[in-house]
Amino acid sequence: MATKVTSAVMRQGLRVLGVAVRTEKAVFTLAVLASAVYGGMTVASAWALGWATQYVVQPAFAQGDVASGAMWTGTFLILGAALLKAFGVAGRRILAGVIQYRMQARSRRDVTKQYLRLPLSWHHQHPTGQLLSNASADAEAAWAPLAPLPMAVGVIVMLVTAAVAMLFTDLVLALVGFLIFPAIAVLNLIYQRKLSPLATRAQQLRAEVSEIAHESFDGALVVKTLGREELETDRFRRRAHELRDANIAVGRVRGLFDPLLEALPTIGVLAVLAVGAMRLSGGSIDSGDLVQVAYLFTLLAFPIRALGWVLAELPRSVVGWQRVQAVLDATGSMEYGRASAGSTTPAALEVSGVSYAYGEAEVLHDVTFDVPAGRTVALVGPTGSGKSTLVQLLVRLVDPDAGQVLLDGVDLRELAYGGIAESVALVPQQTFLFDDSVRGNIALGLDAADEDVWAALRLAQAEGFVARLADGLDTRVGERGASLSGGQRQRLALARAVVRRPRLLILDDATSSVDPQVEAKILYGLRDAAEASTVVVVAYRMATIALADEVVYLDHGRIVDRGTHDELLLRCAGYRNLVTAYEREEAERAAMELPVEEEGVSA
Amino acid sequence: MTAQGIQAQGIQTNAERSALATIKRGLALTPEFRKGLAGTLALAVVATAGKIIVPIAVQQTIDTGLKGGSPDIPYITRAVLVCAAAVVLTALAAYIMNVRLYKATESSLATLRVRGFRHVHDLSVLTQNSERRGALVSRVTNDIDQISNFMQWGGLMIIVAFGQLFVATVLMFVYSWQLTLLVWACFVPLIIALPRFQRLLSRAYTVVRERTGDMLAAVSESVVGAAVIRAYASERRTAERIDKAVNANRSAQVRAQTIVGFVFPLTEIVAALAIAGIVLLGVRLGLSGEITQGELVAFLFLVTLFVSPLQTATEVLNEAQNAVAGWRRILGVIDTPPDVADPGDDGVELPRGPISVSFDDVHFSYPGGTPVLREITLEIPPRSRVAVVGETGSGKTTFAKLLTRLMDPVSGRVTVDGHDLRDVRFSSLRERIVMVPQDGFLFDGTLEENIRYGKPSATTEEIGLAMTELGLADWLEGLPAALDTPVGQRGESLSAGERQLVALARAYLADPDLLLLDEATSAVDPATEVRIARALEGVTRGRTAISIAHRLSTAENADEVLVFDAGRLVQRGPHAELVTQEGVYADLHASWVSAAHS
């Protein structure tokens, strides 16, 4: 079973490498050439040394004299081989790096393109931490074996050259080599099989540890306010210790096989010496040959392990690649049509028979209503009734499971990419600011003049505080707008929407963190400025609702009633109950306070 | 990075700390690593001794075995067998050393990781916010993984390399001091040049790390800002930003790799020079009988022992750079003193019971910023119900953070039950005073798990009871899986209002003596809000309750209203009194009334 899995890993790993090789054919070829030069020259340097021993050292000790010609030839051979080898090494490393980093960058670009392309519903199903590590750690791991790959190819060249060289030197010595090299190969294979599942597990645990840290730091404020630091640390510690044990397990295997892989060539040299001595006595080889072969084994001891490195990286690579591939293979992207929504008049919106479910649970059932051009409609409903979900459908963050949303009579799905954003602006319930300047956050890629930005800020009642910021429009707001108060963040989000002069403006409870005074100013400002737009507003406050021409009352994902505020007050109990809650509360209190006082008096 | 002001209290960079000092400090923090290190090093010596077996064997074979023309086969066989035994022995030593080293480093890194994680939570919110979340996470993940990578490979190499250079030199001296000098003369310039290359590399890798940080930030934007990016069709702009960051990162990596690529093979050339020199000089020495042929050949083998350590030195420096940077960053966290520190066991334990609070001339400004709170002096008697109101940005949340000691005042004192907040033990403080922050963060899990977070020992019945007490039982019934409903990451599978309900239930279950709500029901519908307010009123009777809200219904029912304006406490008193006075509150209330009533 385990063997099966790992040979599958092996095959997959090689396939991953194949992908890289095909994508970067030219560079890879050059890298392999450089590596082949390196491999060939490694063998050549052993041969040069053997030559020098045979024709320089040996005669010197035997005859007490050297021909200076031989001496210089020897020096030339040794240095020449080294120079070429150095050239090969440099080429191999640099080019391998180029391939590796290019592939990494390519994966990262593809993965993030996919993040941007996939629908929001897909994002909802995947933890942030995981998506981040797909684009960073996994893309890195997937292509990690590319660094030693050309070297490994070079080593194979080296081994073949070495085998040939030995065959030419002496058949018997070559036989020793042919026993040792396959033994190294087999050992490498066993090594990889043992390591593979362990390394995979360690890689997975790394991702899990990272996910815990992400979530925990994200919720740092909650952890602090409830004093749950120890609980969080325990949670993290458990996983960190699992990772530690997994790493140690990897270490055990490495710790065993690395010395073994190193010992084998050494044993080879010793065998060469023993066998070589006998051959020498028989006169079939000379001492130069012996030194050459022994030296070759010494030189091979180190690079041969590059094969092991590639193999050792494979399982990690396969896991990384699979995780990257899962993102790239994800389907369900949004298709766009060709229709244009371009016009400057207020948009008309029509929602007809729309249903939507998160997985199994349907939260919107057959919702139908329309907003005539230039009108303002308030969307009211209790907590969790589906208002935000509906609003997401209106800007096509998600597509309905059934029914249609029509903008000026055109199904949103038929509009060209970017068409909706041109006409419709949403201020979501949950404010999101980028770690960017105030200007960047409002323009968001739009080519807006500073005056327009200021005008939008004025409308959102944010002009004052932005002007007071240290760098004005250029002030950075911190991650998620951390350096601003809740209401300030909300007003920037509002400005972001109005600066676009949308034909349809959608506000999802967009003034909840703003005090009533400011809210009133914003609403009046909007009403005056919004002549050119249709407005859908999710709200609870009476003042907001009062601005609307019509109210749509939503409960449990269904439209219960629609009409003017006064009409609904009269005929819709749910609505009445909701919007008059404060008034009734006040009245009840007033009623209760009297008896309490009487009690006090009588006591 | 983030706003200017915050940087002042950022996490230490440790940039000025030398590599050696960094590692020293790192080792000081991890006893697991130091324990048994001597034994491991002794094994390392044995293991590296294995490296000189081959040159010795070659020398013995040539000088003794082959002397006199015909080889002495029995002698050679014996020598080879002895050497083979030595090889096995040293391999065994290497194995044991490896395992010991892996165990020691992984254990110590795990300790460091957990410590770093814990310390991040101990840092004040301001310090936490001074860094991107992703960067903070990488301090306890990627950075440690870098060290681990290095230890699993590079650390070993360094030990082996030094040992190898050492034993090789010793053996060389035994054979011939002249040739030894020659070899060192060839390699010394390289060894001297190495630190120079290392600095070059170090700079290149610093750039790589910066680019990597930028890239991660750009990528994370595409994930966390998914909804906004879609709503505003800024996919192209985001993609361009990401591509730019990814490509800049790649160029930096290739540049660094190119430097390594040029430095790495230098050793080969130097080694070849040494070998050629050995042949030339060795032959001369041989002629004058100062060296045997076997010794000369052994020298050629010994030079290879110089090559791999020096070659890997550049390689290892590569990884060492990353590892040291990793050490710096994790130590940076651990060495950043929490500016809002827990007095620990020396601190005061607050007795259970109603809590009183007082602010005594409190001033506060965010680091580098203008004053946000000024001259705040107030008293909140036990059992009182206080509402805090004021325009957006007037300092209400800041006030709440000071009261719960998420931050300390710049000057002045905050006291609870007469004790300076700074003297109160955190365990006691967090148990007695709980705040529900403006945005209700939930952990990825079920509703039940999230509510239980307020009181880990709570049973399911207790949780159910709490929900009933809060008037949320009906809502809970309506959910498809009731308490087992998954909330999604950050609670995003719930509606905004539902999320706030859970956050509230969580704090309520914690059963604090002072409950502070910072717009905790801002997204909840009015009917539910009123219901909760009622329920809370009932169950928090006898406790102190402070709520910050823009919906002034809260203020109307409070014992006392605190009115903030531009960082000052401008009015205080019961609602009935304040509405009749001219001032901020009357204005706020007027607009609230017109907003809330038909």
Ligand SMILES: Nc1ncnc2c1ncn2[C@@H]1O[C@H](COP(=O)(O)OP(=O)(O)OP(=O)(O)O)[C@@H](O)[C@H]1O
């Ligand atoms: N991503 C999601 N996955 C699964 N269920 C979800 C998701 N988002 C919302 N829901 C569920 O769908 C229902 C409607 O949620 P929605 O956010 O539309 O409500 P809402 O009317 O906007 O409420 P609120 O007034 O609290 O903002 C809720 O019951 C909620 O639990």
Ligand SMILES: Nc1ncnc2c1ncn2[C@@H]1O[C@H](COP(=O)(O)OP(=O)(O)OP(=O)(O)O)[C@@H](O)[C@H]1O
């Ligand atoms: N982390 C921070 N760094 C720098 N300035 C900050 C930070 N947090 C808040 N501020 C500033 O301090 C002032 C007061 O903010 P605070 O959050 O206390 O206001 P608030 O009264 O709670 O407002 P809101 O009603 O909008 O929540 C604001 O001007 C805000 O910009």
Ligand SMILES: [Mg+2]
């Ligand atoms: Mg909502």
Ligand SMILES: [Mg+2]
């Ligand atoms: Mg606030």
